[in-house]
Amino acid sequence: MSPVPGGARTWLAGALCALAVSASLLSLTGAVAPGRWLPVGAAAVIALAALLAVLRSTTTAWWAPTLVGGLAVGLGLLAAYASPPGRFQPVPSTASLARLGDTFRAGLAYTDMSRPPVEAIPALELLIVGGALLVLLVVDLLALGLGAPAWSGLALLALWLPGITLGRPGSGLAFVGAAAAYVLLLALTAAPPPGSRGSRRSSDGPRRAGLAAAGAATVTVGALALSPLAGSLPGFATLSLPSLGAVSTGSLQLAQDLDLRESLGARSSEVVLTYRADPVGVGPLRVFTLRDFDGENWSRDTRTAGVAADDALLWPARDLADRPAGEAQPTTTSVDVTIRGLREERLPVPVMPRTLDSAGRWTYDAERDEVNRPSVTRPGMSYTMEVELLDLTADGLRGADVTYPADLDQYLEVPRTSHSDDVAAAAAEIASAADGTYEQALALQSYLRSAQNFTYDTEVPPARSDDAVWDFLQSRTGYCVQFGTAMTLLARTLGIPARLGVGFLPGTADDTGTQVVTGRDSHAWPELYFPGAGWVRFEPTPAVQSGSPPRWADPFASTGNAPVPEPNPRDEGAVPSAAPSQAPQAGPASAAADSDRPLRIAAGAAGSLMFLVGLGWWWRRRRSAAAVGLDPEVAWTRLRGRLAAAGITWSDARTPRQAAVLIVSELERRIDGPLGPEAGAALNALVRALEETRYAPAPRPLEHGELEDYVRAIVRELARSTRSSERVG
Template structure:
């Protein structure tokens, strides 16, 4: 029996389906490095388990190759659409065109979320729908290959597909998940082996289990050892983000037409972040909470490059008091009522800078040396430069910048912010004003205009992050960037700054470092490659607020207050459409929906009250499927207990005890010849007629089961009768009995050879046909 035929018979079929389901669930551990925690994994496991029950139950009713998988696909699709895509107020038990249309909208939202997120990505409901559906598809493909098509070795392709994103993106998943998936794969291959005699089956099972467990153990134990071998250091692998080494200094003469120079891999800063009020409710203390560390800001832009304006009055400050871009907060004490108080301890590395990297939020700064404060630019500066090993401390007051707060900001622009409205006059200044107006069409507040600009630039289908920049053909570098649609942070930040100014929103350029990467010792590590630029826009009553137009591939998600999924415009009904940007750069994007009170997107999973009927019906369906499968297995247990392969192995095992043997290399017909010759050799006479006919009949049934495209079913009693006829004849030394040759019932347990169904499995073959040639081997 081939491996595929073995998996389609008896208990092996549901066992193989269960193994593919378990392997699919363990393979989901490959995504642990890419996705944040949540209930998505549990939901995926439940969906795969339900699909396995449906497929297994259907396969117990049919021998079709494709039908079980098709039924599993249809039932799973219906369940997923009902659970995730039921429109608000819709009936989750009725999946119609509206549900399908809503599912398409959710797919668009999922694509937008994936595009604008960084690792580890939070799993929003639209993304969870994609993940759960993908898990079910992987299971259905693996089960179809293993059980339906009889090609269990190819199931590895389905599991490799799950691991591909983590491998390509360089965020490895769980080692235990890989080991568990490999273990299930080995068991599936072992399960596909043809049945053997019971004693040999036990030995083979023991060898397979021991070998698989040993391989997993060796892999887990040897992995760290092999990785630690010094020889690996001899291999020169590409290291993205490295380049120039030595002291790092941020340039303040940024030219938009210059390509980004080699970024240094030197560590410029390391720092820790801790909450000062651990017992209070609020966000966790992370680098993302504190935000990027800004060294300085730029105001003057001439259409091509930024220039550093003359310095303002510098003064000393109280290290226990706040420094902030809002003059009303300068000199105030940190107050937890205004925001989350966070302690940031920084150690300087290979940074030689006269402007100290500090948080954009109000903060205290305690540092030794001749440092002074520029209140106009909100900068801490010195005549000297930072030294490696230098340390400073900040207490950052992180305010709760909600979209509603920024949307409500109103009032006159103060005189000190008026200088941040200048737009350079070029041949394309009017084009830029028109473009900004079209992008923000329908936006009624400065905040909504800023959000529309940011969403426009972050559309990864329209703009591409690229460190190589064309020289351009016009006198306006911003226009050239909008034409080429590729650049790095300086181009994105400058373009949003200029477009915001054309709308009457004061804007400036912030320059500093991204938060860096978190190490194993809870210390964040910032390198020269984390140098970054971003726009800061002024809102009366709030002050300067950071936005992030550079695509997520470089910067991750935008700040929480400028995330379109947190900031639905209240002037219009919330839409579930993902931000759309056409090839025309003047087309304005739409605003994506905000999370609802339960933390999900409106219209994503429907009203939570609708989940009760879904859960109840789902539980009833699963229980009904399980009960039906159990009843069918009970009914089929007796017929499936003895198949031709099992009967053949039973005969072989008993004949071996009588001294009649043949090799595994023998085909069934060769085994028949071997039995005949050994019986003659041992007893001096051939097998009896009925016994010989029974032997040929069993061998014929075996070949048909192994090689026929659609083998017929045999009565277990008939198979047992053939085995008994051969064993009875071999074990007795009495002359052979010719009963059954002329008709009547033969001792082989089947019908007479001359009429009806012959002992050889043919149709009325006659006496001579019983010992005739077997069918040609496939």
């Protein structure tokens, strides 16, 4: 029988289950963008809770409501998310099962690739709504079917895990609502129903219920009072949680182990930073640079270099020494940056020379041209830069010296693969008509940016060799990581030092003129070294995604020398990521190729229901075994041990009745008065049960709770006698 049988208590318990699950749904609002998923999920949870309450009010079978509710959930999800396009199909078919399986897998893939806050596409909505309904089934089964309400908290935790692991658990009110509903559910199920045998036997249930209710009130008030203060605690914003793959928990972090084999993941619309540049734009903001490439993956090198912060110009000293004496005076631009949702140990800075004014400690790594911090950036922190826009022109780069410093040989390394010679031959062919280093670089950029040669696509074709650059040159399909890597490696084969820069495009200006940079603006580009100019950015990614190339690398730009703001494109696919790309959409061909998919889906659903039923059967058997374990002999031994600890003992020669007389006499002596009626009745009942067990041919069966109540009543009287003795002494 359910521990909360019939009547208003069943409906109240069901309402608390629905409230706990609905409030837990709010924990996803930090990771999932606003949409219809929340009202749809809450409505589905309420409807299922009402169905379960009706079923538990009309049956004493603990498993029946879960079984019927599970079938209702399956049919509802099939009708809502797997009906044929344009019409509603309440009766499932093998085709609808296949569509539901496709949508489910698409939702998993989309979730695996996405960065918060992610748009709730229908496939993701299916996961959210279906997951909430499954959690409600488990909460109802544990709390009301199996009488284990405390374990239902683990089921609720499943809805909180996504937000917690991503550092986006929604509002504090979501926690308050879920915690209050959970603790009130504990309070409701702790007290036996009024008028039941358990309520007449023991007064402990109401006391537990009162304590649970007080706990719920404490949690609610505490969360309301403390949650607004938590964000202002020192160090709270910089709390570093474990990193999940390429995504840092809490905010966006760029991946440093870029994999050319991976498709591009869904981009985050989170604002990572804002900045104002006066008087002109400064182009992309670079976070870090990469040198080492093994044919498939970029990796962070192990060099440790850096100097303490000072007022000097942040620009490699070698590049300053090589700048021509007669070069035009650079234009200085002031840039004020505010971090919003970025979690990096390096500050985003322009690719041009700059000075920096930032609170806290930081160091400058001249080898990589990076500004490092001892801790991650946090929302609200700001810093100011004075950027010198170098007067880079096509003519100036065309006339640059081709003698490179010896320490740049490391930027000429090309991984040895089965197609490294083919890559070198391709570079030589592309630049065959170029005269000089700059013309070669421009030829490579123009070749890759041409829409006739390459197509921008976030889906990367399967690998065909051990050389990802060669595969890209053959498939001619990729996104910024493939384009940037290809130009970097092609330039190296031509003897031009090159590296990969990773950071953000300039973003989009809002109504106030502030540049707003989101996760969708993250980007990767090649940087080639020119003596006298340093590391120079090029843009091989097609214009449809990256906009116009830098002025000095634009073959169609005018030859004027005045600095002009760079274009502010939003690179819709430029998120350096190790995550796969957009959720794959299964088509008719894939459904036909997997004809046994409906049977596997149906088998999986049946297996899940059988697992729930088996879990319930095991739990019931476990409880029954525990009830059998406390027989009158065990209860008598337990009581004898508690009394012996208080100094009341007797020998085994005494019968249970003789021992009872001794117990009563000793307790009355200690309290200086008659034994309480509840304790006396409990002692007599326990002795009678013990005698029946020992001597009766068919002893009367007793429930686990009855024997526990007998022992508790006598122990409470023992505690009263002990307190009386202390007062007398």
